[in-house]
Amino acid sequence: MKMFKKFWPHAAFAGLLLATGVAQAADVELLNVSYDPTRELYQDFNAAFAKEWQAKTGDKVTIKQSHGGSGKQARAVIDGLQADVVTLALAYDIDEIADKAKLLPKDWQTRLPNNSAPYTSTIVFLVRKGNPKHIKDWDDVVRPGVSVIVPNPKTSGGARWAYLAAYGYALRKNGNDDAKARDFIARLYKNVPVLDSGARGSTTTFAERGIGDVLLTWENEAFLAVKELGSDKFEIVVPSVSILAEPPVAVVDKVVDKRGTRKVAEAYLQYLYGEEGQEIAARNFYRPRDSKIFAKYATQFPKINLFTIDDVFGGWKKVQITHFADGGVFDQIYRPGK
């Protein structure tokens, strides 16, 4: 009796702790912090992965999504948003998370195939049906009287790709004359009446609010707009040249190790490279890396002359410092309302 009297408070305390553990859910939850236009992609992908994971392990996984401009999302993760994985628009944004918050190693891009980019995309033009302003190529979007919708490159990954696609075109056209390319990009942004923070916002501005003559957007976003809002309202114009966009993905090491979700997070990203993941990407108008799957969907994707950021600009770090950092080229050429 004495022993019981001595030990029962410990047992009660242990019972309280156990009950506390039980009260926390045993199911796994992941947070995927992604860029703006990938809502539909990850809606399909998450359902497929959850089914696969449950069949394979018996565990239930719930994936929560956060979407927004890629730069904005990266800053949110740096500021403490507990992302298990990030699937952003460009490698630089994930590099920032590695550099500033030290949440994953600097060599994160080497951990998955194709520089951790399971699919690619590019930048195209979405115009109104009938193309009333006769927009055929980059020179047409800088014409006076043409209203261009594109997001803010300070917050949106897609906007940075679009800016670089236009700049790259201008460099190629003018024999790498940077001053002429700068003038070209200044004329383009003079035609931009509204800057949304992300690609989806720009689609809303153009397609739903009826603002602008042309939307510079992700290829997948353009296809989705035509599919969802009607091919009787919009058409896609493929410019003569554009940029190869490689949106990367990464596990956020410090978060998954703290939350104990590493295994499922790694499996989640690897599933993007598998057959099912590549099919889902293609069905959502992302260009799959898998050559067999790409061949299956080849007619869906227009042939387009693509350059890479490394070819023309020497990589993201250089681009960020020159163009998008405070006081960079974009800040110098863009004056709202002027």
Added chain:
Amino acid sequence: MKNGKKLWLTAGLLAGALAQPAWSASDDEINQLKQQIEDLDQKIRILQRQQEIDKENAEAKKKDTPVVVLDKKGFALQSGDKENELRVNGYIQADYRNYSYTGSPVDNFLIRRARLAITGKFGKYFTFNLTPSWDNNAAGLQDAYVDAAFYDWFKVRAGQFKEPFGLERLQSSANTSFVETAFTTGLTPNYDDGVQLFGIVLGGTTDYQLAVVNGNSLGGGSATSAAGTLGDNNSSKGWVARVFTSPFKNGDTDALKGLGVGIAYENAEVGNTTAGVISITPATVAPFAYLGNTVVGSDIKRWSPQGYWYYGPFGLLGEYVHVEQDVTRTAGALTNTRTLESNAWQTLFSWAITGDDVSYNGLKPKKPFRIGSDGFGAVELVARYNVYNLDDASFVGAPGATTQTQVFNTALASPAAAVGKARDLGIGINWYLTGNYKIQASYDITTFDGGAGVFNATTNTVTDRATERVLFTRFQLGW
């Protein structure tokens, strides 16, 4: 004929005039107008969209911007998304006591309580309370705990907190109807260290608490017990359980919504001590004490049925507390061990004569006091009667004690210093000027039976202790 020609001519001219538009615009002009309208339409759409984007950005920024709040509920710092909060509340009680009986303490002003409650929450589940105090000019610590509230019905508290036992004890000291609490509260445990499981169940009508604590909180009238401290002197732990329900809270009968009943039980493990659970009078005097070399056993049991009823301006609170403790005194070969049972009960009545609603959690005047307006605040009349019974066995010597000396040396208490019963009648008036400021005045008359008065050597008897008559006044500011 002439008229017919005229008629045809007129008709012809008329038809010609009707066929011609009143004003003729060229296609260019029309196209220009169309273009202007389209341009204007675009400008309006752009403005509207810019407004939408600005609003979205402002909303997003709001989530990151902390909010500072300073109002009658105190000072608070909140994160933009309201997930995190730091709040500072507190109260000051400035009292005056006037004693009018022989042998009383001196009349005095005192800072009865001065407390700063720092509370906060971090995220969805976790809150904390840190309340330092300077009661009676002595620094101390009241609450110091963290809560994890996973569900309404399942919450965990760890740290230092009021043991979930006495009904009046669990009321905030800022909300009590009288300046000093009743005998019942003196028998209930106060702050202790431990861990508590608690929650609200049955549609929000019923609270439950189950705590494992050091068990060393003896009671008394302050954060540290009348005779003991919060330090633990043994490895055994106490436990306390309480259930309190307001079964008609969600019902249709308004008069019954404020009815609540409950019961609490504690098995404390105080370790062998010379202290003991002893209540105090409203004048904060202990009318009872054990004799020297008396040891109170570690195992103390208490239980308390309790309840209240509040309806509009009327309130009634009642509780009964029963305490069992083993007490031993040894003198030579004689040992006197007895399980002493003491108890106390109280009935407290309150009436807000200004028609405001009284409640267990205090009173907020409907029309706060303001010079120049008809707001006078709220006035509450209060009355109570409470009784404290000590076990007569306290005064009995050890079995086998045959001489007066043996009885004296083994009795657990002496009538010269300890009463057998105390009764208190109190009346009071409270003026709540605002929700933050109140003035209280109460008068308590406490009578005693069975000793602790003056010893008459001739008759060898002890007269009863002198009746205590105390006037309490208090100015209190809380936020």
